Amino acid sequence: MFTRLREDISSIIDRDPAARNAWEVLTCYPGLHAVVMHRISHACWGWGLKWLGRFISHLARGLTGIEIHPGATIGRRVFIDHGFGVVIGETAEIGDDCTIYQGVTLGGTSLSKGTKRHPTLERGVIIGAGAQVLGGFTVGAGAKVGSNAVVVKEVPPGATAVGNPARVVRKEEQRDPREQAAARMFAAYGVTPNGDDPLSKALHGLIDQAAAQEHQLEVILAALRSAGIGCEKLEELDKFDAAGLNKLVE
Numbered sequence: 123m124f125t126r127l128r129e130d131i132s133s134i135i136d137r138d139p140a141a142r143n144a145w146e147v148l149t150c151y152p153g154l155h156a157v158v159m160h161r162i163s164h165a166c167w168g169w170g171l172k173w174l175g176r177f178i179s180h181l182a183r184g185l186t187g188i189e190i191h192p193g194a195t196i197g198r199r200v201f202i203d204h205g206f207g208v209v210i211g212e213t214a215e216i217g218d219d220c221t222i223y224q225g226v227t228l229g230g231t232s233l234s235k236g237t238k239r240h241p242t243l244e245r246g247v248i249i250g251a252g253a254q255v256l257g258g259f260t261v262g263a264g265a266k267v268g269s270n271a272v273v274v275k276e277v278p279p280g281a282t283a284v285g286n287p288a289r290v291v292r293k294e295e296q297r298d299p300r301e302q303a304a305a306r307m308f309a310a311y312g313v314t315p316n317g318d319d320p321l322s323k324a325l326h327g328l329i330d331q332a333a334a335q336e337h338q339l340e341v342i343l344a345a346l347r348s349a350g351i352g353c354e355k356l357e358e359l360d361k362f363d364a365a366g367l368n369k370l371v372e
């Protein structure tokens with residue numbers, strides 16, 4: 123239990139630029155309190171103590187403004203930031219490392235009991251403030267949902283969906299490699315770090331160009347060697363670390 127609490131706290135410090143230290147997170151973050159109380163209510167629900175589960179969830183709602191049905195399944199390091207007005211339905215499933223902002227509903231559109239009525243968020247999904255995700259479909263791993271979007275159908279992994287009804291504005295393969303790398307890490311508020319900074323863009327462009335040229339040279343040298351043209355006199359250089367440099371200029 124303490125291991126999970128520790129990883130929850132450090133994941134919040136990693137993801138919220140406003141978080142200053144573990145004590146502050148432990149005492150002042152309603153999203154953390156809601157997730158911890160949900161673990162207890164979910165366990166009660168699983169043990170058949172349905173009323174107790176509902177009651178703990180009700181207390182958590184009063185304390186945090188976040189309503190999570192005890193039947194919902196929540197993975198590790200899920201961060202509900204600010205959280206006020208978040209509603210998570212009974213059959214919702216939230217994968218590890220997801221981030222949910224205030225005012226989000228993971229809700230249903232069907233009244234039929236015993237069916238999967240609420241969405242599944244795969245690993246690392248980010249749901250922007252006020253977004254409504256309604257139905258028993260899946261939001262793919264690493265996808266982002268814009269603030270105030272109303273999502274009524276599946277979102278592919280890595281895609282960005284915005285608007286009402288939500289439409290996919292960007293698919294994983296349309297992101298440049300730097301954005302894909304950033305998405306594999308965490309982008310606070312779902313936004314690519316320094317995405318609009320022209321100097322940063324220029325540096326990333328130069329690094330990517332240098333990496334592409336290094337690759338071309340490797341191909342040319344391999345072709346020369348296989349044609350029997352020796353290149354032994356060429357000095358051996360260190361491998362160009364494009365990923366490391368891209369990280370440095372972020």
Ligand SMILES: CC(C)(COP(=O)(O)OP(=O)(O)OC[C@H]1O[C@@H](n2cnc3c(N)ncnc32)[C@H](O)[C@@H]1OP(=O)(O)O)[C@@H](O)C(=O)NCCC(=O)NCCS
Pocket residue numbers: 204223249250251266267268269270271282283284285291311312313314317
């Ligand atoms: C959706 C989001 C993740 C996109 O971030 P991004 O990957 O950097 O994408 P961009 O900002 O380049 O936007 C892509 C397109 O979607 C549009 N867009 C972005 N967010 C939008 C939103 N919430 N609603 C409608 N359109 C939106 C942009 O205008 C842009 O359109 P264009 O291609 O026609 O210019 C981000 O804008 C967002 O809403 N994050 C949630 C932030 C949040 O909830 N913060 C709460 C903090 S308390």
